[in-house]
Amino acid sequence: MKPLAQCRLYTFIDAEYLRGRAPAAVALQLCAGGSDLIQLRAKKSTRAEILRMAGEIFPILRDAGVGFVINDHADVAAELGADFCHLGQEDFAASPPPATPFGLSTHSPGQALQAIAARPDYVAVGPVYATATKPGARPVTLDYVRWAAANVKVPWFAIGGINLSNLDEVVLAGAQRICAVSAILNAPDIAQACRHFRKRLPS
Secondary structure, three states: OOOHHHOOEEEEEEHHHOOOOOHHHHHHHHHHHOOOEEEEEOOOOOHHHHHHHHHHHHHHHHHHOOEEEEEOOHHHHHHHOOOEEEEOHHHHHHOOOOOOOEEEEEOOHHHHHHHHHOOOOEEEEOOOOOOOOOOOOOOOHHHHHHHHHHHOOOOEEEOOOOOOOOHHHHHHOOOOOEEEOHHHHOOOOHHHHHHHHHHOOOO
């Protein structure tokens, strides 16, 4: 995969949004559209199910030169040799940083400073807007994006409710990298949706 500093589009294979589609088929479309990183997120799946899905996805991403991220399960990421695991605030607080390269979710400047002290490879900044993928989560707004642009030196990705109608304002607030979930997985053509995002992100 390319260096994180050069990554711009971080997409997801979220089990809640597959709607009967095979994870491998979605992976192929995300790669074809120009994703730099793809996270497997399967909150309601067992460890065995996650391993099975990851086993189908990983060879596709490797062939495409796309980074592979496992959500929550640092042990699965280590077992498979995934590029990263991603941890939420609750996971991060409950255990020491994993040996596997990792990213952390942050929802405020204070959380960002705590996260950076743990030496993550990247942080996620959000949710910028209200999003169905994190129901009940309070939007951090563009103010946090502006703060991150001025203060966070490790690679960071804006996330949460970002779509093609608000992408430009997120970029204007200082984001160079974004995560997109439902705006891409709910699109009629996943690969084309990725291309639309890429065209409007900094090169």
